[in-house]
Amino acid sequence: MKKSKTIFTKPENSRRSFIKNAAMVSAGIMIVPRHVLGGKGYVAPSDKLNIAAIGAGGKGNGDIKEFSKSPNVNIVALCDVDDRRSAETRKLHPDAKYYKDFRKMLEAEKNNIDACSISTPDNLHAIATMAAMQLGKHVYTQKPLAHDIFEARALAEAAGRYKVITQMGNQGGSSDGVRQAHEMIDAGLIGDVHTVQVWTNRPVWPQGLPTPTGNFPVPAELDWDLWQGPAKTVDYNPAYLPFSWRGYNAYGTGALGDMACHMMDPVFRILPIDFPTEVECSIPKSWTLDGKEAKYPDGFPPASVIHLKYPRKDGKGDISVSWYDGGLMPPLPDELVDGDRFGGSDGGALFIGDKGKMIVDCYGEDPRLLPTKLMKETTMPKQTIARVPEGHYLQWVNACIAGYGKGKTSSPFEYAGPFAESILIGNLAIRSWNLESKKANGKAAFLGRKKLLWNAKEMRITNFEEANQFVKREYRAGWSLGI
Structure with a gap:
């Protein structure tokens, strides 16, 4: 598909210049006279970053x-397969066209929009994101970016090819906590990390x-066929929604x-x-109310443990x-x-180095050395990594306004793609476990469980x-990644 031009492709384009100036106005830097803008911080609707939302209910x-x-954003189009879920958003943005x-x-809107927000069930992330990028639209896609490993790799490669600003929706990637933790490890406070343990509720x-x-019966407000996306067609069941x-x-x-993607x-x-x-993975048995072992051939287990091994890029062994x-x-x-928290309410991560240990909460928040008394006894490193005071969402907005090659985000697809692959390979291990369990016919499948060897290049x-x-x-049929 031929890539459409965007408002950001030509330096002399007046619309790009205007919204860039508008971004500086919102930051408190007055470049355009106030009487032209209609007051401090005012931006005319026609000169905003025009965003279309694919997924307008729930997280969308x-x-x-x-x-x-x-103040530099204009929501110009909304898309959702469920009128019930999108009702509040449509009420908040009555002028946005609805699809x-x-x-x-x-x-219909390719000439009216500059960027897209994608917040759908996971199986549609990659297809919707790729379609938007192929039109030259900047994209903010919710985690985990894609449904399978191939899709994650394809999106990472496409971001540079189509020269668009990208961001995966793991907002902790822009937090102060993860940057402080980065500085602590860079300063050698726990030495070289060799083991990390991560958990969630x-x-x-x-x-x-x-x-x-x-x-x-399918609810009248829901397009069930569109909701299923590229997945095999099945009968509607309310157990899946919302x-x-x-x-x-x-x-x-x-x-x-x-x-x-957070933890x-x-x-x-x-x-x-x-x-x-x-x-490799292991999955504990679960039981039905009548005492039989639960089976979940089409779903994920109630609990699992995944073990991954990474070669360090600095040549210092494996992590x-x-x-x-x-x-x-x-x-x-x-x-x-006693009295110390082991992570936060949603989980945490424990970094184990050859000189010490550090724990963080969800999103990398509140990094602290163990034992925690070291936080008072140790001189913390100076700040070396720039913070993101505007947050994950507006960082993407401002990067879109700055344009490709100038605007920066915390989780561009070049980073988020390989990261998502690491997560999705865990699910590959889980589904492989199910294959092995079927082969064993319930006879101690764990005795023959495999350590899967991964060739990332291929x-x-x-x-x-x-x-x-x-x-x-x-x-x-009817669905494609478009590559």
Whole structure:
């Protein structure tokens, strides 16, 4: 598809110049006379960054509210397959044109929009994002960026090819905490990190359940066919909506997809790693009310443990990263004293180096050495990494206004793509476990569980061919990634 030109492609373009000046006005720097702007901070609607939202309910509604905090943003189009979920957003933005099919919206609005926010179930992230980028539109895509490894790699490569500003929606990537933690590790306060343990309280939705069945009428406000996107067509079932789709692999990416982009961001952002070479998992048995072992062939388990091995890019050996969800947790460190928090309410991450340990909460917040008394006894390093006072959302807005090559974001796809791959390979291990369990016919499948060997360059598991079916999924007719 030929890439459409955007308002940011020509330096002399007056619209780009105007909104760049408007951004500086909102920061308190007056370049354009106030009488021209109509008052301090005023920006004419026609000179704002025009955003279209693909996904206007739920998290999409929250994202739109965050973007709208900037005086330089104009929400010009909304798209959602469920009129019920999008009702509040449409009320807040009555002048925005409303669509149900994002493909029709992009075609109709391609000359009116500059950027897109994508907040849909995970299985539509990559397709909607790629379609917007191919039109030269900047994109803000919710985590975990993509549904499978192939899609994550494709989006990372496309961002540079289409020269657009990108941001994955892991807002902790712009937090002060993760930057402080980065400075502490860079300063050598815990030495070279060799092990990281990460845990979360997710899932907080029903997970580890049989595939939903039953015959239910489709609500009049919902386009069920569009909601399913590229997934295989199934009968409508209210068990999937509005949030529990996360637990089914046709639409979601489980606890890893929901929270690992938050919990593991400090790991991937701080340490000298990119792609893992090994992954393995273990899944505890779960039981139904009548005492039978629960089966979840089309979904994710209620709890899991994932182990990843990363070669350090500085040549100093490997880093082991372990993920725990569903109430499973790593051992408490000996340096944790009574009264100390082991992470935050949503989970945390423990960095173990050859000279000490450091713990952070969700989003990398509140980094602290263990034992915590060291925080008073140790001289903290000076700030070396720039903070993001405007936050994750408006950082993207301002970067779009600055233009490609000038505007910077915390989680551009060049970073978020490889990061998402690391998360999604954990789900590949989970689904491979299910394959092994079927082969074992319930006879101690864990005895034959595999350590999967990953060739990142070729995007292949090299020692268990059946696992490679999960690297790239098949889309149903009518849906394509467009590459």
